[in-house]
Amino acid sequence: MARTAALGMSAIPLGMVAMGLPASPAWAQAAGTDAAQPAPAATPAPAKPARRPIGDPIGDITRSGPAPAPSASATPAPVAAPGTVPPLPAAPPSVAPVGMAASAPVTPVEVPITEPVMAWTLDDARALLSTIEFIGKEGLLPADYKPAALRQAIAVGEGPALDELASRLCGWLIEDLRDGRTPVPARVQWFAIDPDRDAMPTDQIMAETLASHDFAGLPLRLAPTHPDYVALKEKLAQTPRANAAQIALIRTNMDRWRWLPQDLGKAYMFSNVPEFQVRLTVHNMTKGTWWNWTSATVVGKPGKTATPQLAETVKAVVFNPTWTVPQSIVVGEGLGAKVMGNPRWAAANGYKGTRSADGTITVVQQPGPNNALGMMKIDMPNPHAIYFHDTPAKEFFKAEVRAFSHGCVRTEKAVELGMLISMLGAGVKTEDARAMHQSGVYTKVPLTKTFPVYITYFTIAAPIDQTTGQFGPLAKFADIYGRDKPVIDSFAAPRQLKTTQRASDEAVIQLDNPL
Known part of the structure; x- marks a missing residue:
């Protein structure tokens, strides 16, 4: 499957370029919407100060622990945002309405999960054993699923004992492949709720696998579909067994993908906190292509103001917020x-x-260019009062480690993001989006097509090149909040039985000033 798609560039009238916005293209009309295609300006932009938008390329990983917190003395001085409309990137492909993001956090009730018990033939039990023995390729630990005990039960033969043991071990394997091995308490500040347990119940997956006898295909059936997971799996296979630190870190990040929906959707916002970047992604599932728009971000300072991990839904775009x-x-x-x-x-x-x-x-x-929220805010209701917004303090984006906020995600190209989402999600025409922004008047654009938004935490990921929109090679990002260690430690400990808890039960921190 292709991991990237070329971004087409359309010729646009020079008058629109001068205003920073393109004319309406054919792709939007063909999709049956009023959305219009943004395109890059024909004149090259002035050179910017050098900034590394991606992390360190992966080799042998030895660095661990959080990066030093940004120094107050090194904090750049805020400057006023320019009052001009920024040029927009190449237009995203049109998309059909997308599904809702995972549910908002609820108070979890910890009830142990009971595994279903089904009838097993010796051939099916042997197929399960073979899958367990090779499950290390998925970043899981074969020993968790008791291969020696299963081998002994197979030697005894069919019957209730084999049914009970094979069902239990298969259930554990399904749970870990689908939901992740890491116990919820070790997923610090991870409030995103994974819906896969409801969409792919354990008993249903087990029954269908027993009917098809395709235990070898079980890992692929439950694996995350995002290209990063595939890249991490490939990197794990290439890593020497002696490099235990790198193996542990790769496993940690593979497991984090299982904490999210298996399929993130056709169109969604995705922000990886340690990467200091947000992307708007359109996934053409038929063609197997990906389109990504990106912007640098500023995230919460380590400690009480750290940005939490969420899965919410964009409800509206607000231009010129109060x-x-x-x-x-x-x-x-x-x-x-x-x-x-x-x-x-x-x-x-x-x-x-x-x-x-x-x-x-x-x-x-x-509203105004000096407003603390800048010229745009993404409306994504959540109990943490966390959202994406513009900022007049553009100098913060020049820093390499951009953990300066009180929790919210400040977005460098916020106006572009708002325009793209209003075009894709509400059918707003380019000229109308421009007029809303330039009016200086508070304008809220409710979406008719909702977008999931994921605020995640990966310390190994494939950055998106901000020029081409393509996936780059895997890179290592600083663990700014120290969240790798709890996951790594959980893999070093015996596997814990799953409960019905779906997200962190840590207290929701609502700061008086989350900006």
């Missing part, structure tokens, strides 16, 4: 008193203040 200033600033820093006491200063700086009957002052920053 920002309700947190009370820690309104009261704690005296902004409320200043706004109410000096209306002229407040208006000049884009603030509006109101005082309620109980004396509480509310301050809202009005």
Whole structure:
């Protein structure tokens, strides 16, 4: 299957180039939507300061542990965002409506899972044993599935004892291939809920495999479909057994893919926190091609403000958002008193203040290039109050390690992202998206085609080249939050029995100021 697709470049009128937006192309009309195709400007952009957008190429991995936290003294000074419309990238292929992202976090109830017991022939048990013996290719541990005990049961022959043991071991194997081996408590701040357990129940998979006798095909049937998983599997096969550290890290990242839906969808947003990048991906499942648009990001600082891992749904795009200033600033820093006491200063700086009957002052920053949310915000309701947004502090994107925020994901090319999603998800025409942005007026665009959005954490991944949109070679990214060790330690410990817990039960941290 092809891992990448060439990005077509269409000729566009020079007048549209000068405004930073292209004319409406044929692909959008053929898809039966009003979406229009963005394309790159014909004039080369000015040279930018060098910045490494990807991690270290994988060789023998010896570095471990979190990267040093960004130094306060090294924090770049915020600068005002330009008020111009940025040029858009080559247009994504049109897509049909996509499914919803995984459900929002719920309070997990830890109930042990009971494995179904089914009838086994000796041939099926031997086929299961063979699959177990080679399961190391998938980054799992054959010893977890008791091959010696199964071999002994096969020697005894068919009967209730073989049925019970083979069913239990097959159930464990299905669970780990589908959902991941790592116990949920070791998945720190991973609140994304994987729906595969519901879509592919263990008893159904086991019954169908017994009927087809295709135990060799079980790993492929349950494997994540993303190209990164395939690349990690290939890298695992190439890694010498003596390089235990690299093997452990590859296993860790292969398992993380199992914590997500097997298929992420036809169109989705995907942000890998350690990579400091967000992408908008369109997957043509028929042709086996991938289209990726990317932007650099700034993520949460390590500690209490670390960006959590989520699977949510984009509901709307907001151009020229307002920002309700947190009370820690309104009261704690005296902004409320200043706004109410000096209306002229407040208006000049884009603030509006109101005082309620109980004396509480509310301050809202009005739309504009200096708004804390910049010129665009992605509306993705979630209990963590985490979202993607623009920022006037563009200098932060020049840093190599960009963990500066209070949890939200600041996006360098946020306006482009908002325009692309409004075109793909709401059928907005290019000129209308441009007009919304340039109006300076708060404008919310509800989506008619929803997009899953995944905020993930991979320390080995294939970066997307920001020029070509193609998958690059696997690279190592700094473990900025120290989240590799709990997973690696869980693989070194005996396998734990699965429960019905689906996501982290850590407390949801809602910061007063998540920007």
